[in-house]
Amino acid sequence: MAIEEHETDYLVVGAGAAGMAFTDALLTHSDATVTIVDRRHAPGGHWIDAYPYVRLHQPSAFYGVSSVPLGQDALDVAGTNGGYYELAGADEIRAYFAQVMHRRFLPSGRVHYFPGSDYLGENRFVSRLAQESWKVRVRRKVVDTTYLEGTIPATSAPPFKVADGVRCVPAGEIARITITERPERFVVIGAGKTALDTCVWLLEQAVPASSIRWIKPREAWWVNRRFQQPQALLPDSYRGMAIQLEAMAQATSIQDLFARLETEGFFLRIDPGLAPTMFRGAVISEAELELLRRIEDVVRLGHVRSIERGKIVLDEGSVSTSEGTVHVHCASRGLARPPLRPIFETGRVTVQPFLWGFVCYQFAMLGVIEAIVKSDEDKNHLCPPIAYWDANTDYLSAFLATLAHERARAAYPALANWAKETRLNPFSRLAHYRDAPNVMEARERIKRFGAAAVGNLAQLLKTSAAQAGGIRDAN
CATH class of the missing domain: 3.40.50.720 (NAD(P)-binding Rossmann-like Domain)
Incomplete structure (x- = not known):
């Protein structure tokens, strides 16, 4: 050659x-x-x-x-x-x-x-x-x-064993299922963006929530799309910045910070009774959240180890499955x-x-x-x-890095x-709304809490690292 x-x-x-x-x-x-x-x-x-x-x-x-x-x-x-x-x-x-x-x-x-x-x-x-x-x-x-x-389901094999005769497909393949292949149930495997999109899409296609099982090893926090908007809705996005800085300045722990942001509607979680440990910054709407809450068959037994003809084996147990079920692989490492x-x-x-x-x-x-x-x-x-x-702490460290070098x-x-002109900057057109009452109010909150947020974020991360070190030493 x-x-x-x-x-x-x-x-x-x-x-x-x-x-x-x-x-x-x-x-x-x-x-x-x-x-x-x-x-x-x-x-x-x-x-x-x-x-x-x-x-x-x-x-x-x-x-x-x-x-x-x-x-x-x-x-x-x-x-x-x-x-x-x-x-x-x-x-x-x-x-x-x-x-x-x-x-x-x-x-x-x-x-x-x-x-x-x-x-x-x-x-x-x-x-x-x-x-x-x-x-x-x-x-x-x-x-x-x-x-x-990283990897995505479309181009990588499932990170678990699949027995012969089990129907297991990457996320995109369910959009190509024909009427003769229509399954009795869907099992969606994964806790991230692909799994979320798949569950929402199935529900939007009128698949009954009772026909969907969702296997996810972790619960996640999601960012409310209301606070990620341009143009006429940009003032809400700016208010989201003020909400974050105020919570960061006043929080007494990482758990308290996330609780404050959830109360303000900035962060969302699907199950209010479970504390999320995953945070990848994915954005959803409250309408999507309501759809996802219809799925009641949720399995939280860790990662899938294998899918056999009659059962799904996980880290912490197993659940039954059937020949009429399509298992949807959404579990790549990203x-x-x-x-x-x-x-x-x-x-x-x-x-x-x-x-x-x-x-x-x-x-x-x-x-x-x-x-x-x-x-x-x-x-x-x-x-x-x-x-x-x-993880949850990554949100704090990423936000702190943003503020520290601005x-x-x-x-x-x-x-x-x-940065002021590019359309890629979510706040590049903020000057067009500078006299809007909600923008003026958010600006004052940002001025009031910005410096304190930087100091408190650093302290929260330091405390979290010390606690994690103590746990490792104890083990």
């Missing part, structure tokens, strides 16, 4: 949301050339493999790349998102990223795109289909957007959690979160910082990485101006 030579300023590995948002920022804020390599046949990352009924959990207005809007800024008038701004589905998002690539990136003359190609490391990649491979001379940096890449490393290094950018929430805003900001800030040391000072959130980022006028 012949090796071809290629030259570029930036070699971006991955054409998902992270790679696309980062590249878009480079094109806007520098004169750099970019080469994008991705194993999938089209841009869009995991959306290429997504289950057909998946939608964004946050409004389309905050997703994608900064320079190209997604959606029509329309309010949904029906369904579980009724009254809130639109949520793009998988088909729309795939079409959007294709448009960004073919109408924004490639016509610029500064982007080369190699789909269907595996990155081998050391600036080398190979085509999956053609007998071609490339060695790239990278003048500036390799941008690795795959460091935290995003990876490798050790944190500096985002900016000589010859390398490793994309990782550094703010709470709104991932595309973060990805795009990394591209802006790479383009306008000179030294890697200064870049890393602006955005030290944090782990993706999984002033440093504001010291760069070009970065601050971009």
Whole structure:
């Protein structure tokens, strides 16, 4: 196989949301050339493999790349998102990223795109289909957007054994069931976003709640979509910021903090009688919550170990199943959690979160910082990485990281101006509503409680770490 030579300023590995948002920022804020390599046949990352009924959990207005809007800024008038701004589905998002690539990136003359190609490391990649491979001379940096890449049910086997004759399918396959295959019952396995979407979709398709069993090893907190809205509903989002800071300033423990935020309606849980231990920041509406509460057959016996022809074996017991049941695999591990490393290094950018929430805003900001800030040391000072959130304490540490480095980022006028203007920033249009009474009231609460929230968050995390250490020592 012949090796071809290629030259570029930036070699971006991955054409998902992270790679696309980062590249878009480079094109806007520098004169750099970019080469994008991705194993999938089209841009869009995991959306290429997504289950057909998946939608964004946050409004389309905050997703994608900064320079190209997604959606029509329309309010949904029906369904579980009724009254809130639109949520793009998988088909729309795939079409959007294709448009960004073919109408924004490639016509610029500064982007080369190699789909269907595996990155081998050391600036080398190979085509999956053609007998071609490339060695790239990278003048500036390799941008690795795959460091935290996880797994999804559509492309990974279930993390449990499945006996012959048992019907077990990944989430997306239930949308393709024919009338001759129609099951008597559905067993949804998983506690995260995919499982939630699957349960909601089944109920929206008029599947009786009594025909659904939900197996979940953990209970989760969910963010109320009411506080994640743009445009005319932005004042409620800003009020959500005030609610969080006030609770953070006054909470006496992590449990007390979550209780305060639940009382305000900011956080939601499906079963009020159980204390959630999982927090991944997923967003739902109160209408979805009410649907999910219809499912009464909920199994909480840990993770599934195996599905046999007559029973499901879990960590802490077993439950019966039947031949007429379809078991829906929603149990992939999701995003990876490798050790944190500096985002900016000589010859390398490793994309990782550094703010709470709104991932595309973060990805795009990394591209802006790479383009306008000179030294890697200064870049890393602006955005030290944090782990993706999984447990309740992760919410506190992520929010604290957001607050702690906000002033440093504001010291760069070009970065601050971009943040005020980009559609990806949920508060970029707040100035349009600055005189609204609820915005003025929220602003005063933020001023009053902001500094105290930072101090108390640090103390709550310190106390939690000490308690966890004491438990480990006792064991």
